[in-house]
Amino acid sequence: MSNLLLAAVSVTSLFAQGDKVRIIAFGAHPDDCDIRASGTAALWAKMGYPVKFVSVTNGDAGHQTMHGAELARRRLAEAKESARRLGIEYEVLDNPDGKLLPTLEVREEIIRQIRGWKADVVLAPRPNDYHPDHRYTAVLVQDAAYMVVVPAVTPDTPALRRNPVFLYYEDGFQRPNPFRPDVAVAIDKVIDQKINALDSHVSQFYEWLPWVDGKLQDVPKGPAERKAWLKKARTREINPAIRASLVKWYGAEHGNAARYYEAFELCEYGARPDDARIRQLFPMLGH
Numbered sequence: 001m002s003n004l005l006l007a008a009v010s011v012t013s014l015f016a017q018g019d020k021v022r023i024i025a026f027g028a029h030p031d032d033c034d035i036r037a038s039g040t041a042a043l044w045a046k047m048g049y050p051v052k053f054v055s056v057t058n059g060d061a062g063h064q065t066m067h068g069a070e071l072a073r074r075r076l077a078e079a080k081e082s083a084r085r086l087g088i089e090y091e092v093l094d095n096p097d098g099k100l101l102p103t104l105e106v107r108e109e110i111i112r113q114i115r116g117w118k119a120d121v122v123l124a125p126r127p128n129d130y131h132p133d134h135r136y137t138a139v140l141v142q143d144a145a146y147m148v149v150v151p152a153v154t155p156d157t158p159a160l161r162r163n164p165v166f167l168y169y170e171d172g173f174q175r176p177n178p179f180r181p182d183v184a185v186a187i188d189k190v191i192d193q194k195i196n197a198l199d200s201h202v203s204q205f206y207e208w209l210p211w212v213d214g215k216l217q218d219v220p221k222g223p224a225e226r227k228a229w230l231k232k233a234r235t236r237e238i239n240p241a242i243r244a245s246l247v248k249w250y251g252a253e254h255g256n257a258a259r260y261y262e263a264f265e266l267c268e269y270g271a272r273p274d275d276a277r278i279r280q281l282f283p284m285l286g287h
């Protein structure tokens with residue numbers, strides 16, 4: 001082993017809970033993580049970093065005609081297909097959709113998930129959002145931060161030795177404070193893979209969400225046409241704050257060339273990484 005390789009190995013083991021940086025992402029519903037982080041997840045997965053998406057509810061209320069166990073089964077299958085297309089794991093917890101509360105019981109489920117995955121990075125929504133399940137997922141994950149290292153809490157699952165780094169997904173809500181893109185990941189190389197993952201969630205992107213918006217008639221019929229339609233609907237222009245973050249992490253040339261991105265804001269309740277550690281946790285930055 002060369003000295004350089006030895007140095008790389010020791011730095012990784014210094015920072016990770018195990019041999020390799022491990023990532024877990026939480027969403028309220030079985031498509032939320034996919035919308036906010038599946039491009040970054042695909043990049044991590046390609047580099048050999050284990051990624052797990054967890055839906056805190058089973059999604060059994062998210063459709064205009066189908067609901068209950070039948071819908072929950074369908075959405076679980078869609079989530080598993082998305083995971084297959086991304087090269088990651090996906091677990092759907094059996095809490096009812098539209099009824100999530102930040103109880104101690106669900107907090108313990110989240111603690112077990114983070115510990116069981118030996119996570120170094122935890123992704124979750126911000127706590128101010130239009131949907132109560134999104135808000136409470138955010139609160140539940142915040143409530144698990146730090147508690148994951150306390151052995152007397154949820155003693156059936158061994159505690160982590162280090163508090164992971166917690167980050168929030170991007171959203172457009174302005175109050176009480178707008179999203180701050182501390183980390184912006186260029187996902188141009190995997191944008192089609194991301195859209196392909198979203199395309200797994202047929203019940204959502206081609207049925208339920210267009211129906212809620214009164215746009216069901218706009219959904220194209222052909223598989224290629226609807227994927228192109230989905231890509232257009234789910235990508236947007238890069239605003240100046242995101243562009244500045246891309247330039248910070250990738251340099252002017254690559255940062256200005258990026259067209260597709262995902263961005264994350266550091267949560268104050270997890271470990272506080274410096275820029276060097278962020279580069280270690282997000283090894284795709286700069287590439």
Ligand SMILES: [Zn+2]
Nearest residue numbers: 028029032134
């Ligand atoms: Zn959702």
